[in-house]
């Protein structure tokens with residue numbers, strides 16, 4: 001008789017293109033397991049919105065498994081203890097799972113599970129689910145591996161799954177069962193495999209035509225960006241599937257007649273930009289995979305001590321509440337607090353503002369943003385935060401001007417006014433720096449600075465200059481350069497054809 005198999009679902013909540021699921025189903029009856037791990041759910045980087053998205057994803061996963069004769073088993077607790085109890089009641093031969101590059105809690109958990117499996121002679125087979133390479137020897141040639149993986153055949157969902165009888169499946173949990181730290185956001189996208197594909201399809205077939213041009217402005221980005229990030233984070237769709245669908249769409253556009261191509265202008269550039277970003281997704285996660293400590297420490301240790309002793313809680317509070325006196329920063333923080341998403345450029349500006357203008361160490365803002373981003377993905381998050389905070393030594397230092405971002409990205413205040421209604425009466429030319437209005441103008445436009453809307457908490461020009469001088473004086477030190485070379489060898493992108501635009 002075929003032996004019992006266990007599929008451990010983590011950040012791969014789907015049934016299609018799921019190697020562990022198809023492999024287990026071919027080897028015997030399956031226990032499909034999801035573990036609610038208190039340590040992860042109570043962590044600083046987890047919030048109610050993540051729980052809601054997770055619940056929707058699990059509901060749909062269970063439905064998908066039911067449709068092919070299987071079921072999803074829910075347990076709560078420490079992973080090793082749950083697995084040990086389950087093994088005691090239903091001895092399984094193999095645990096099948098995807099490799100996960102998560103935070104330090106999941107990193108340590110995976111080591112414990114691996115050790116427990118070895119000790120109990122249980123096979124634990126982990127497979128990659130994207131372009132991230134475990135035990136990577138060198139960054140040279142990484143893109144080749146990524147390309148190879150992305151072009152592998154998609155794996156269909158199993159047509160049937162045998163589930164052993166008399167299993168207590170347990171139940172979906174409610175967020176009330178946990179002590180969740182952050183619960184401001186309610187207005188999030190729907191999780192699950194079907195929604196993931198609908199979201200991607202709407203991007204590839206209609207919303208994405210002008211993606212390349214419209215991704216940077218928060219006025220257009222909400223519609224023109226793909227918005228598939230939470231689905232990738234929770235594994236509702238595989239990276240390979242997203243990549244292949246976008247390639248198919250590009251091929252379809254290429255095969256159009258010349259007249260039709262004119263109507264579809266913009267698509268090919270947009271799809272190419274989108275595919276590059278899918279590669280970046282894995283490129284950034286690879287950094288955390290290779291160096292898990294970057295969740296807590298600077299990638300480049302030469303920057304240690306730079307900001308640690310100058311944390312200003314009032315600045316942090318003003319930033320996180322959207323009360324800095326800089327309309328673009330405030331609108332972005334308020335948008336995040338309401339909806340859990342903002343586009344790349346605005347994320348970069350928010351981190352640049354905390355790191356340079358407010359001179360805050362990146363760690364606390366990183367946790368705040370992790371809770372606010374529905375798509376929080378530790379590998380991208382910590383690598384990007386450190387890059388935007390200027391502590392990698394291998395990236396161009398980019399200090400975004402929160403004033404210029406208004407004139408560049410939202411000159412008519414469409415986005416700003418929808419999140420900072422205090423400024424609704426202001427004419428366009430005052431939106432970037434409302435504090436420069438005269439007293440008369442303030443009363444004419446119904447916005448008293450310091451009463452209805454704050455004065456800037458720091459002076460842009462002064463803060464900019466001070467930050468630029470401090471960061472550059474460290475960057476050019478010989479010891480920093482030496483360290484930066486090592487960082488580049490370990491983590492640097494080997495592609496050289498990227499030309500940065502002006503912040």
Ligand SMILES: Cc1cc2nc3c(=O)[nH]c(=O)nc-3n(C[C@H](O)[C@H](O)[C@H](O)COP(=O)(O)OP(=O)(O)OC[C@H]3O[C@@H](n4cnc5c(N)ncnc54)[C@H](O)[C@@H]3O)c2cc1C
Nearest residue numbers: 225226227228229277280281344347348375376377381384
């Ligand atoms: C400080 C900071 C923190 C970030 N934290 C996260 C995070 O926790 N999770 C996350 O998924 N993305 C993060 N990003 C990257 C990027 O902002 C988001 O992936 C993107 O805004 C998600 O929206 P989208 O799906 O519409 O992206 P699109 O522009 O449609 O891109 C498609 C996909 O490509 C990937 N991608 C896009 N841009 C990047 C990038 N710059 N780096 C790596 N991958 C990228 C994402 O998976 C994204 O879903 C962060 C960026 C910054 C500057």
